[in-house]
Amino acid sequence: MIVGAGPVGLYIGERLSSEGYNVAILEEHSEIGNPCHCSGLFSTHIFDIVGKIGVLHPAKRARIHAPNGEVLEIGNERIRGFVVDRVEFDRELARRAVNRGAELHLKTRVKGVEYPRVYSSTGEYRARIIIGADGINSVVRKSMEVKIPRIIGAIQAIARYESDDIERVEIFLGNEVAPGFFAWIIPLFDDLAKVGLASYVAPWHYLRSLMKKFKLKPLSIQGGGIPIGSVKRTYAKGTVIVGDAASQVKATSGGGVYPGLISATCAVETAIRALEIGNFTDSTLFGYERCWHARIGKELKRAYALHKLYRKLKDEDFNRIVRDLKDEEILRIINEYGDIDYPSHTVFKILKKKPSILKYLSIPARPYRRRI
């Protein structure tokens, strides 16, 4: 039984149904992909897992705007990721799951879980294994008495926006733009873009300011949340949580689809093992946590550490960092190694080349000596 028909739940549903298991996916909304609160900027790695679906166009470049207006241009002709139609992306995953035999129960809101029972708005279900892929406010996670350390507000609008290069995204830094995070404009078509931000405070207020600055009028607005920090446990008797429900999100960018899908591969493998041997206790389900820690946990931890440093930056630090990054050798590193899903690799390479940036991040430039 899977709770939540977002990309993570649907992918798990497809994989388990393909193995011949009876799978039910419970989704509270009446249609897949709606409401959509995602910008749909996906790394190329995602398509290695699910194939090329929902793609609108490639994303090759980024223009980073410092608070003082200085601009850093990164990227070149190499494809770093794709901008997708997130609604179509989710719907294709749903089609695949259903074609493989999964039962999709729409308009079915899960209200509580007491393994092996799942209580929903349409009745009670029983399952051998319960997979919570029900997003940031996960009912399954709450049934395990597990909390996400923090959820920050994120909001975005679809607006008419003329872009001279739809393969370039715009990123805006600064405490007057999006305190603790950043704002973005991601072109969908020549004349339409997703304009959004995440912020520790008042995201609505900051989105309004951004829209005003660019004289943009929203055609639609969606709010959501980004989970920050790791949860203490992602399994319990007969139950696992995956994706946003388990806070498997990069704290540097808020991107959760790639880490969610990687963790989903672990959930599938562990569920198959548990179903094969008929053991749904911690001794089997712990394998899920061990697996996702090994496949993506380290990068998520690094992203969180970087986010904590980033949050402390003042506007003048952003200005200096953007200026310092405008260096031929640094730009070469970014353009050669930049990877949306593994930003820490590039950040460490940059810091090695330009240790002066460390002082803005409140890290001593010289490594600590180990005490013996």
Ligand SMILES: Cc1cc2nc3c(=O)[nH]c(=O)nc-3n(C[C@H](O)[C@H](O)[C@H](O)COP(=O)(O)OP(=O)(O)OC[C@H]3O[C@@H](n4cnc5c(N)ncnc54)[C@H](O)[C@@H]3O)c2cc1C
């Ligand atoms: C503004 C914004 C922009 C973003 N942009 C990007 C981006 O560009 N790239 C990227 O990788 N990530 C992005 N993300 C993050 C990304 O959207 C999530 O990480 C991703 O959707 C997580 O997938 P999921 O399947 O775990 O959860 P979700 O997509 O949240 O799906 C959970 C599903 O469970 C359902 N559900 C919830 N509770 C219940 C219940 N009680 N009963 C039944 N069903 C329930 C929900 O209706 C939903 O369909 C963005 C997030 C926000 C807020």
